[in-house]
Amino acid sequence: MSKLVINNLHSYYGKSHILNGIELAIESGEIVTLLGRNGAGKTTTLKTIVGVVKAQEGSVQLNGENLVGKEIFEIARKGISLVPEHRGIFGILSVEENLRIAIDTNSPWSLEDIYKMFPRLKERRKNGGNALSGGEQQMLAIARALVNNPNFLLLDEPTEGLAPVIVDEIVRILDQIRAAGVGVLLVEQNLSVCEKLADKHYVVELGEIVYQGSKAEFSKQDDIKSRYLAV
Template sequence: MSLLQVGSLNAGYGRIQVLWDVSIAVEPNQIVALVGANGAGKTTLLRALTGMSRIRSGSITFQDHEIAGSSIESIVERGIAHVPEGRRLFMGLTVRENLLLGGWRRNNRDLARVLELFPALGERLNQTASTMSGGEQQMCAIGRGLMSTPKLLLIDELSLGLAPKTVDEIVARLPEIAASGTAVLLVEQDIDTALSVSERAYVVETGRVTRSGSSKELLADPTIQEAYLGLGVDTT
């Protein structure tokens, strides 16, 4: 039984339709990637899942409950957390305060879990978010999402503005997050990173899912390599 099942979803903003008949699934404890060029509709899909974009038709089933059209608050309460593009921390608040905003009904055990996952945050709990590096801010944003112990964590453009070494460090934690009971739906423009860490992936182009399959198969596909990885296909 899928944790998340999206069926024939059409969504957008106001009168503008962005997504066309999109269907995806995420299983428990799984990492799934949404890949594609900037502006393909990946972020709109995440926003639809969390009640922030207009759904015209289709279904979103989470843990056997239909959540399409539900309020943001009820979606969060059901167990979906969203790490938005650009991190969107409160820069004037401390790391501790930012983390606690993600789990105001949680306890110190949840904070300890986040600090075990990202030890660098433990050294900066009393610093304001504005004093941290971009990588540390991304760790804090993911940690804030995990403070509510969600069943599904949506991460939008994890690598944006970060050095490759920092991206690798954060991405290396995703399998641990999934194994602990929080599935991950990762939106990522860096298709190599996304397909390397995920089990399954969907290619989104102009608001439609055009390809799907195991990440390993897609990573080895010559058309994917040529279109997204800049690798020419040798036909000789």
Template sequence: MKTSDEVLRVEAMDAGYGHVRVLRNANVSVRAGEVVGLVGRNGAGKTTFINAVAGLVTASSGAITVNGQNLRGVPANKRVAAGVAIVPSGGRLFRSLTVEENLTIGVARPSAQQLETVYGLFPEMTALRTRYAGKLSGGERQMVAISRALLLQPQLLLLDEPSEGLAPIVVLRLAEAIKSLCASGMGILLAEQNIKFTDLICHRWYAIDKGDISTVEQVVARDALQDTSVAAAH
């Protein structure tokens, strides 16, 4: 049953690619103003889960409910209209476009206020407006990718491996920004290998191993997480 402040509830979801089932009976919830982690090693199913919620991977059963609306079977573009935005692993910017062109390419006429809001979250980008994305560092690309998603004005933000490949000081900067978004009331689902980063910003987290999702209380002693790669977050 959905609680009044839930922005996301996934119940008994199976998902995968063609006849290959990656996720089995997945159950995850995210409340407004909460950062929830989904932690697991490479190939565990984290990206499949994030993409299934975003509508980029087909969920064959179960429910994906955002703000009370079941979106299973709804196209990805209509999920954006329902308040869902995704930042894929690596950001996936257009390298031949400038920072500001990347920010505005998927948004119909963002207002000056919207742009100033994202520049306020990441002041470092102000000096980068006219720089080509191909010339950015990994941390700068991640800031642009998150800002592009924020211009869609989501209520649920999906982040896939946001700390991957970033220097520790940049990871901390990213953590500050995510905490700020959470404080504004946004619900955030974070898929990560970096347990220290997850612990730094998440209110609670789930573990995923071979497509099976458990609450952290159920998996603390499981071997599935003991060899998960952990990057320094400080």
């Protein structure tokens, strides 16, 4: 079983101190949410884990190996994939081309597996990325990360702006990913999705973790939800 542990993580944008000692942990086959208001440090946490933002202090340990200081491509090769909020789809490439350029030959996820999990992508496999709806682009972004053989998948706002029927499909897909043994760190504003999916919740405020708890514990924390998550 793999484990990703973040200890005392600090990072900056210029002189602005954004992350101020983030600590959290994710195991294989576990969905963990990172919750908080806009500007709390959620996206920066994801970017710092994968090296897009350089950590100034602390550690990101994958099975005991510290990844801080490694290049972005080295961290990706270790099995940590980020699906960013903007999705990063290549619009001029077809769905299948977007997937094929990301395939890791060691990945247990074949194109056939992906098309079973994402039937919409199979139907649109010859369509260009720009021709897809927002929900289809999100599915393609997740699928592309999977064929790259991740141990841990970091998702930034995967259901934002999507219709409820597509949100339900994303929830189904994330359940399948967890069942396959991939650990998921989910940044998401849709609290009902988070409470439905997650095994564990962390709440971040001003770059610090202010709450952590299991699914059962978090369901009773009306004060925490009101204080840190209410708009």
